[in-house]
Amino acid sequence: MKPAIIEELDLSPGDHYGEFEILAALGQGSFARVFAARSPAFEAPVALKLSRAPLTDEATAVRALREISILQNLRNPYVVHILDNGMGEDERWFMVMELLEGATLLEHHDFAAPMDPVRATRMIYEACVGLDEAHEMGIVHRDVKPENIWITAGSGACKIIDFGLARAWDPGSTMGTDATVGHMLIGTPHYAQPEQVHSGKLVASSDVYSLGTVLYELLCAHNPLFADEPLNRARERLRDNPLGWLSAHVKNELVPIDRYPAGARLPAELRRVVHWMLAKDPALRPTRGGAAAEHLAWILHTIFNTEVAAMLRSARPDGSNPSQLLVPGGFTLGNTESCTIEIASGGPARAHASLRWLGPGHEAVLSPVEPHGTVWVNGHLLERPVLLVPGTYFDVAGTRMALAYPQPGSSGAPS
Incomplete structure (x- = not known):
């Protein structure tokens, strides 16, 4: 059967794209759509990430190849794993990944109330470990946010997904060093970093800052930049104001997490690590995901009696x-x-x-x-x-x- 050639990729269950039978639409972005699919090459259903249009320009092709090259080299259990990739007859790029059961962290938790601190700490520990393998390769994700943290059904373990905006930060990386393009906003303003404004250069500790923001919000249901304003209210207020978020990341002082009752009940060691991850200066944060993970693992092991390391x-x-x-x-x-x-x-x-x-x-x-x-x-x-x-x-x-x-x-x- 010939592949479906639909410019807007309006594929429905039962349609085919090459060898893939579409089972369900899972999500979409500006670059690609993701489907649950079945293929004779795989025993179980898979996730099919398919570009929304044929790869006719070099920039889009480079982005696709970048994500493939990153995911092919990641082996730890806290990232989504790639199974295959290729180009369809209609010149759309596709990537076959493990089909994840569960939901994104944004869907899993509504952020209106604090999460149990053991669960929150363990989730962000796992996210730190997932990112650290990429950091070791010289790669920074650049778009860490709840929508890109997947919580698997059953075990509750997390996986980092969507490396489509990732770039090299280490000059020794085989990915090249195009870490920024001028001062164009990269990623999501809510979880951006002060260095986006100061230098435009993102490094491994930039991902740590984003994870620190997520951890803070999980632990106390507030954003670290706006004192006493509930997180969901701040998110709604700045929904269409990316510059408001960027300005706050640069100008607003970190609100100590113990300002809030849920934060005040946290162990002092955990409060210290959260504040460390949120340092304005990237040089003063944990240098990589692994550095933050080591401290979170110690807290989980010695204070929360939870073995992760x-x-x-x-x-x-x-x-x-x-x-x-x-x-x-x-x-x-x-x-x-x-x-x-x-x-x-x-x-x-x-x-x-x-x-x-x-x-x-x-x-x-x-x-x-x-x-x-x-x-x-x-x-x-x-x-x-x-x-x-x-x-x-x-x-x-x-x-x-x-x-x-x-x-x-x-x-x-x-x-």
Whole structure:
């Protein structure tokens, strides 16, 4: 069957686009529409993101390829995953993604009342982890908002969606460095950042600011820029006034979250992290999603009794036994300044191994760094990457270590 060639993409259930049978329309933006679809190539239904018009201009094609290249490289469980992509016979670009069950955070929570702080903290922790893998690649999302945070049915876990506005912020990224276009507004004014006005340059901590705004609003049902005005009232007042939002992000002082009863009841450590994420100067915020996630994980683990991170336990030659929470991501073990897991060693400064963990449901991978000979796993010399299954111990330059994964169904899980 020939693909449906409909300029406005008015596809209905039962219509076909190439191999895809349309099951339902899920949403649309200025660039593309998203459908639930069925394809012989996939056992389960999928999400089909289809450009609203054929790709006849270079800018639109670059945007499509950018989103594909980002999502193809993201593996953590807190982002939407791409399954395939291509070009239809009518020259429309399409991307096949996992079909998510659930709702966006905006649909899931009406923001008129505070959310349970454990649920809110865990959701934003997961969003931070999801973004950090992109940040590690040198990519900034640039449009973090409740509509782009998906809450999955059943588990309540969140996934970051819609990387269509993402750009590189790291000059070393293979994505290029076109982070801004003059001072054009990028993303959504409500969740924009002060640097949009000051420099127009968005970096990883810009995404952190947006997530900080969402977390503040979840915890107290107010926006951090307008004292005593309920969030929904402020949103309605500025609905058609993007410059009002931008001006407030730059000029209005942060309203301390403990001004409100719900905020005053929060642990001091959580209030401090929320304020840190909302610093006006991007250099004074957590540098990446992972930096914020580490602090939120500590709060969840030690105050809210909710396991979300792995625990790395060590036994050093000097008799000390430090422990370290590990959020999903990549780590280097050694005694150089760049190493993220410190190994006390009397030898020359070097990295001994790397460790990567994708998150709950996955086992970490430990890989040696040449020259070999300083890392042993269960008594065997580490010469190639190995999975750290539960119960595995490993020795790095004389320090014995073991990684304990969070237990499924720990208390405080979102619902």
